[in-house]
Amino acid sequence: MAKHLVLVAGNIGAGKTSLTERIGSRLGWWTGYESVADNPYLSDFYTDMHAWSFHLQIFFLGHRAEQYLEASHDARSAILDRSIYEDAHIFARALHHMGNLAERDYLAYRNLFELIINGLPRPDLLIYLKAPVNVLMDRIRKRARNMETGISAEYLSLLDSFYDEWLAAFDLCPVLTLRSDDLDFVHHPGHLETVVQRIQEKLAGKEEMDLSKS
Secondary structure, three states, X not given: OOOOEEEEEEOOOXXXXXXXXXXXXXXXXXXXXXXXXXXXXHHHXXXXXXXXXXXXXXXXXXXXXXXXXXXXXXXXXXXXXXXXXXXXXXXXXXXXXXXXXXXXXXXXXXXXXXXXXXXXXXXXXEEEEEOOHHHHHHHHHHHOOHHHOOOOHHHHHHHHHHHHHHHHHXXXXXXXXXEOOOOOOOOOHHHHHHXXXXXXXXXXXXXXXXXXXX
16 A cells, blocks of 8 residues: 555644544554644743744744654654644744744744755645634633633634635645534544545545535
């Protein structure tokens, strides 16, 4: 079977980690996750975003690039929770937009980002999980992570608009968009099998079918 690199993208609370875990387990793929528990900057960042935004983004850039290389060296296909492209096009952009990332720091970061991604393997598929902001807010409240208590609907809406702009121009690989508010791949095995089928069809180059008819 051919080796593939699949990325899972989406707003906060869209279900990326849950899908990554289950696809990895179901298909026997190598899985990579966003560094949260072992991130040395997150607590400082949430205390003072203006002071620590640049440090956090540089850490994520290095962590994500290392993860891509590790995935490429593994014999198995790989699925990654969050893409390196989102770091730049969504989150660093949002921090700059909100005044938490200075212009010179943002430009330095973007220059480094471009240099790094040019040396990374191209993905074979991007899975974009999309859900309405009210659903995202409800999920964030339910999982009750201390660091996410300050996330607002306005911030999620801003990120959502950046996702739309980014994906409109994204051409590195095919994109499979899934409405995660209509899918419960955690509690319904049939939903997971539907997603697995869609992924395999996309990787095989087949035309998309209407998920609502599945």
